[in-house]
Amino acid sequence: MAPVAVVVGPPGAGKTTVGQALAALLGVRFADTDHLVEERAGKPIPEIFFDDGEDEFRRLERETIAASLGSFDGVLALGGGAILDDGTRDALGAHTVVFLSVELSDAVKRVGLGAGRPLLSVNPRATLKYLMEQRRPLYAAVATHTVKTDGRDPGDLAAELAGLLKPG
Numbered sequence: 001m002a003p004v005a006v007v008v009g010p011p012g013a014g015k016t017t018v019g020q021a022l023a024a025l026l027g028v029r030f031a032d033t034d035h036l037v038e039e040r041a042g043k044p045i046p047e048i049f050f051d052d053g054e055d056e057f058r059r060l061e062r063e064t065i066a067a068s069l070g071s072f073d074g075v076l077a078l079g080g081g082a083i084l085d086d087g088t089r090d091a092l093g094a095h096t097v098v099f100l101s102v103e104l105s106d107a108v109k110r111v112g113l114g115a116g117r118p119l120l121s122v123n124p125r126a127t128l129k130y131l132m133e134q135r136r137p138l139y140a141a142v143a144t145h146t147v148k149t150d151g152r153d154p155g156d157l158a159a160e161l162a163g164l165l166k167p168g
């Protein structure tokens, strides 16, 4: 069993929003690894970072993704930093992976003050700029499909992806 599509990209790319709309259009389930990690830890992501540290979050994220890639057959959205892990990038090589790209100005508007995203809690714009530059090659390396999201409506993006991913 494997996901119909795995959705990657930086914070604010729309992985959760577009992933959910895509799953609805395809008539499959949707899961977000951030949500699965929160369920596993029994607390929200900011609390995991605060109480247990980023390394523990990354460990939970890595394990959750490995389990989901082998057991989930819907649309799976990852957290923005998931692709930092070498093993996760290797595992994604066997999957359909959609990279939702976004430029800094739209990403900044979308994440606002970074509420709920602990890495962006101080100076979201500068941090996002750094994260996006560091990670862009990693998203590109795992992507089988890349879609630019700037200035585009989430529903339209989901419809375009549904067309790309439909068999036949």
Ligand SMILES: Nc1ncnc2c1ncn2[C@@H]1O[C@H](COP(=O)(O)OP(=O)(O)O)[C@@H](O)[C@H]1O
Binding pocket: 009, 010, 011, 012, 013, 014, 015, 016, 017, 018, 080, 110, 111, 149, 151, 152, 153, 154, 157
């Ligand atoms: N294409 C888009 N255009 C405008 N706003 C968007 C778009 N995609 C997502 N958003 C908004 O941006 C915010 C972050 O989206 P989200 O899906 O949580 O991104 P991610 O999961 O990639 O961090 C949400 O408020 C969402 O409604």
Ligand SMILES: O=C(O)C1=C[C@@H](OP(=O)(O)O)[C@@H](O)[C@H](O)C1
Binding pocket: 009, 010, 011, 012, 015, 016, 034, 045, 078, 079, 080, 081, 082, 116, 117, 118, 119, 131
């Ligand atoms: O970029 C990151 O390292 C993170 C992105 C978040 O997910 P989104 O990309 O859905 O915001 C979440 O996994 C966590 O706050 C760390």
Ligand SMILES: [Mg+2]
Binding pocket: 015, 016, 032, 034, 077, 078, 079
């Ligand atoms: Mg998300």
